[in-house]
Amino acid sequence: MNWASWMLWGFVATLIMTTLEAGSQELGLTRVDFPYLIGTIFTPDRDRAKVYGFVAHVLNGWVISLIYVFVFEALRRANWWLGGLIGVVHALFVLMVVLWMMPGLHPRMASEHSGPSATRQLEPPGVFGLNYGVRTPVSVFVSHILFGIILGAFYHLKIRGGL
């Protein structure tokens, strides 16, 4: 595996994905806010949550990009469309598994079944994150596919016999 290439492009892809998601929020396309959702796991303080969440989200994206790289290495190919394809699977996983499980995992998230309580007040994402706006799935797909495309296009496979 080409560690240097992973570190560089994993980081770049994560930053671009995070920026794109923030841009979608600012443009009013979706209210899904991954740094905020992650940050509120650690603190109820809105401002601090965004900072903690941003750091956690970047680290998380960086680590997840390893999975992309493992697939590239396993298939002995890395290109933009393969990256994009993995991005589709990644987005589906986020929408169908991560967001679905979040009310059970997040200590401050309310549940549609039991409603908010003194400790759980954060709006849950709902099916496909639709509670955060009908364009949420589109935003998640676009940002994750772009994440995969960047990785696929720029990651350099380890040369056989090299480092």
Place this chain on the structure above:
Amino acid sequence: MKEVYPAPDRDKENTQSCRRIGDYAIIGDCRSAALVHRNGSIDWLCWPRFDSSSIFARLLDSDRGGFWQIAPPADSGFRASRKYVGDTNVLQTNFESNSGRAELTDLMPVMREAAKHHVLTPDHELIRQVRCTDGEVELEIVFHPRTQYGLHDVQMRQIGGLGVQLEAGRGVYYLRSSVPLRLESGRATARLRMKRGERADFSLTYAEVSPVVLPPLGDWTCHRVEETIGWWKRWAARASYSGDHRPAVLRSALALKLLTYAPSGAVVAAATTSLPERLGGSLNWDYRFCWLRDASLTVRALIGLGYYEEAGAFMEWLLTATRLTQPELRILYTVYGNDSAKEKLLHHLSGFCDSRPVRIGNAARKQVQLDVYGEVLDAAAQYVFHGGEFDRATQNAIVGIGRYVTEHWNEPDQGIWEPREGGQDHTHSRVLCWTALDRLITLADKGCIANAPVDVFKNEREKIAVQVKQRAWNAHLNSYVDTLDGSDLDAALLLISYYGFESADSPRMQATYRALREKLGVGDYLIRRYANGAAEGAFGICSFWEAEFLALGGGSLHQSQNLFEHLLKYRNEVGLYAEEIDPDTGDALGNFPQAFTHVGLVSAALSIHERKEGKVQLAHREPDAQEAQQAA
């Protein structure tokens, strides 16, 4: 608590023909505000900011605007009274019917910044809590939101235990209720029979860019209500005014605080748009912006009440907001210091009591009004006199504004009353240009600003003084007049003494006062702003200027107190003023509540108190040791 269906069509029962502007009270959280009618209906709410589009706008159209009413049935013949809970902006409406009593509490929660580190808080929330206090009461709840100033109905859906979700434009609303709501035709309704001690809680939240925080109801709501009451009471208790009119002054201070946009420190002129200055007329403007004109009076009022932090924040906003246009100053800015939106007419709204058109945005933003330079620099001087300091860049900016004044003071402008016609040589604007240079000279003398061309400022100040004394004085009328070589009167001439251009007991100011009272006075206590303003009401702040003029030496202490106390009778039952007062009925006219009128009240009360205490007017003296210590 029993549910009874169906809820009646409250749209038809609440036509505006029976409504008055003074029937409203305001609640807010220093970011946005809602107007609550005495019949328990929220008829105006704009989120996330004062100048955002509305979700409830029945204030401006009884059919299309949208509202949220909690009240006994109209045919139950209930009586309503209301008050704020002590010195807070938490509103309590009491309904009394033949079978019992209910108490409706309305508020937008606020809390200490430190507390926000420990709990999740909604971006925007409005809480309504209704409690049966005696006997048995039937209540109807009708929640009928319409977004974009009543243009669109809203689709609602119940999301499990989270409440009713409303997607609208960029954001999402959640309505949570402790009683079941029925959703139909863009409304959520309920009809309840409550017994003594029973309570129902409602929470409306809004978020635009992040997931919503959904507070639970029940004890949590009670906690939020108590926390908000405590916050406002603590804030009000900081007021240092100890004169005879503390309740009225505190209510005005609370209104000013509510109209402050906390994230930037700006104070909006009013919470509404297009409430008419003449019922059925077209003098309907959007006041949900910050006018620089209000600056010096607001800063002085806040300082006079001991709110140095708020005065400092407003000053900071003032100098930051104007940075992009300095040395030229605009007339009005948004709460973040941007240009206000272009003026637009909302043809789909019928207006308050059919007063068309309804406008959003304000075309006055492009006007030239030279008085703002004096108002901003007077505010800056007040700020410095009370312990504020300017960095070198700000000092340079202030001097730059002064240079601009020296080059432009002799030009025509639209003046304080913002007529939509062309410019004239307004006396008030000249006096304020004089004030601008006068304050700069004082600041330079005290070493508070560097590199000021003091000799140039002194020379130009003298030229303005000569011009005003020669050409703004009409010997035939024996009065100062509104424009150079003019023949009309203007209530703003009362401010000549406020800004220290000429003392209130001078023969000319005394004669001017007599002329103003004779030509513009309405009855014994009210005053119009100018002669051709007969079609509109008496201007609220002008009457307070008159009381202050008397307190500054234009009359006796008794005269000023007497006038002030009579003016207090024109407040509505919760102590709020609009921009104008109908001289025939005493009703409020124009946007509501109006910061300018409340600033006038505070300023007059301070000057009366200072006169009583034998002190010099705060605006024109150094603070005494105690005040300086408080400011520090």
